[in-house]
Amino acid sequence: MRYRLMTATSAVVLGLMTAAHAAEIDRDGANAIRDNLNSLLPEDIAKSGVVAVNPAGARYEIIYDLAKLLSKINPADFAITGLKPISMFATPRDNGLWNVEGDNSLNVSGHFKGPDQKRTDFTYSIASMVYTSVFDPAISYFRSGDFSARDIKVTTATDTEQVNASFGDMKYKLTSADGASADRADFAVNGTLTAFAEQVSGKEMPPLQITADTIDFDAKVNSLPTKRLRDIVVLALDHAEEKQMSKESEETLKGMLRDAFPLISSLEETITLNNLAVTSAAGGGGAKSFSYRLAVNGPSNATQLGVALNAADVTFDSPMVPAAYSAFLPQAVDVQFAIPDMDFAAFGDEFMKLDLTKPPEGGEDAGKKAVERLFRDGRFVIDFPKVSAKSGVYDIDISAKVESRIDAGKDDYALQASILARDYDKTIAAVQQLAKTNPELNQASFGMLMVKGFAKTDPDGRQRWDVTVSPDGTVTVNGQQLKGPDKPE
Template sequence: MRYRLITTASAVVLGLMTAVHGAEITQDGANAIRDNLNNLLPEDIAKSGVVAVNPAGTRYEIIYDLAKLLSKVNPADFTIGGLKPISMFATPQDNGLWNVEGDNSLNVSGHFKGPDQKRTEFTYSIASLAYTSIFDPAISYFRSGDFSAKDIKATSTTDTEQVNVSVGDVKYKLTSADSAAGRMDFAVNGTLTAFAEQVSGKEMPPVHITADAIDFDARVYSLPAKELRDIVVFALDHAEEKQISKENEEKLKAMLRDAFPLISSLEETIDLHNLAVTGAAGSGGAKSFGYRLTIDGPSDATRLGVAMNAADVTFDSPMVPAAYSAFLPQAVDVQFGIPDMDFAAFGDEFMKLDLTKSREEGEDAGKKAVERLFRDGKFVMDFPKISAKSGVYDIDMSAKVESRLDAGKDEYALQASILARDYDKTIAAVQELAKANPELNQASFGMLMVKGFAKTDPDGRQRWDVTVTPDGSVTVNGQQIKGPDKPE
């Protein structure tokens, strides 16, 4: 069932690949588009009449009656009601591109059984889903477009849990540009407003999550759009085959070679505004919460980076005594990444895989490809910045951790720099808490010992440069505080 839905969705954009463009709108042209779309579908689905194409003035109307996909599905496993035909309009342009536009609504409900055979009831509704876009048959994708949706609601209910989600409006824009060597750059950005989610269950009080707005921006550079189109079509054509033939393996590998490297860089950011979470345990939130993903660098030295930050953080819970509230962070910034990944070597090793072998044999060979992804069997993670700030502390840290992928080896190395502003203020706050909780006296004593190893930076912050070597030695600011581990 999933394969059929994916295939049909792909056919929505692939079907215009060979249709006649820049010509008079005729029934013959409509039939040609319909036949092209049907050729991309499994035979039994094509015969069901799921696709219809009609001349509509200066454009073609393409109608997808997705309800016909469900005619042979066991209603005990999956049912859906209210599924209306979806229509879009395609207008051929003189330059070979197509203008594709539509405005549909959705209001469906039904149920399905998951792999565990548990029944899930669902409802989905969208008051309006509108778009105007430019489709390029050469890449079987949109070159640009403006998309919007209004009043989105969804519910999911099982015998133990219920989830309700609603969104006010969604608006986003897609743009593209030609890149070097026949590749393309794509960018999408937009905003989602009035997000709300509630999760509740038999053994869980309701939890509410809301955000006034969610902004998103994503960019990918030097994407081999045509080559990826060929790979997608190939995968759809052979999706139901249990094992790939040697001939098809060579075809697939040739297409992958043409597509490598898949991108030169990628950026993705998501920003939530006035995020709030409430539940039985208390309430909290942040004026802003951000997430960023980056992939950049040459294929033989690629870095994956992730960053998350929150500002004006609040938390109110009876589980946190008032005396400890000052220790809750008001701002957090976490950045980490995996540098120097060799995707060129990974691709070379992947091409050696025998895809015609069993899954178990393929997994063993795939492990070798993963090992070559990391140079000399070393897995490195860097932390350019980890910071937290409250009324009683202000801490910044950067670090680099190395470990090995070799089986049976658990050695690691660490280099870290920790800086604390107003560290005496932090110690004093812990000592004040210790008056009511004597167990914290040991913590404050430990903090005083740590202060003895600190150096003072020109800006007045306390600094600790920590090094841990693979033999277990530990030094702080050049002073060894632990020697090598004894050999086993």
């Protein structure tokens, strides 16, 4: 058994720091960097010469010949052609950091077999990949950087389906700052992809095309234990070939995880597609903007996960939708939901009880206990702070809270919701108009009139229904009981 944890971590840090403070760029410094980088690779791969480092004036040139990584792979399972060496330049700074820059391109093709043993052919091409960044050996990651790529194209094909995707340009910026406590850091990245296009076609489906003028992304993570995470990754790589973890390795891993916890204090991610368009044989549609947002925040014993989806100026154009119903298609949609009060501290405590040196027997019971502690004895809440939809004939806002158990039956839940509708009479009139040509909608319009009888009117003129469903099955609307408790089975 080989334990390379200390050499893999300290060699990269100490070796690069030594080279950074060297009086001059020379062959000895290049060899030291090469050896340190190789220490992170399996021995047979390192000996194949994947990494080469050469003095280049006031900096070092680092060359990765990735094709040599594939020398041990069966070409029937995976093969690639056109893979050229990637070159980058590293310049030491007085503070132990490194300026790293590069300008490369990519144009490869090949094939691979998936778990189902079906063959997939692929091509990837990038006309230009340019970056300037600052690398920190102490965390084995970049502290900052500006990255760009141009003319990106990807194609994958199986015997039943083909996907073509492309981007015009990609630009993004990475920044970092010291975290709230020692050995932790905050990272942020933002950027834009232009001229996105994707086409999907297959034997059993008509062609589908998705395009967007731009895709904007913005993400940040706070209080990341960078050095500890680096050590965990190195430990995992060091023992990747072992079939079973030893007791010593288990204690080391659990100690690292314990020291690294909590892994973050908050995380946010937002992706926005601008001027999105979808076209197919069944019709098309799009939106001026479509955005997705993920947020994780709060203390480790009361963490909240939130997701939001928003679409503005939505359009539909499909022969499958009769013209009389087009007014009911939403023009704007906003969906927000969150799972609050998750106890990741208790979840982590349960994980620490697992015996990682043995096969995962009884894993289902262990997983159930961990989830029960994550959701405080198996009870969880889903908040819907806002669910809204708007068209030419309706304008609806809903907020709700659902409480249930992860192991509950379908009737073991509680609901509190508020439904608000603007111009509700206009919505009823639109349904009644449709009922003239579709008599089946008469029942729907009658039901809407009954619902209106339970409504309250808010100061802004909207109709309101506050709905409560109790765990015993009782249903009330605006304080009026519509249904009593369920009868005992």
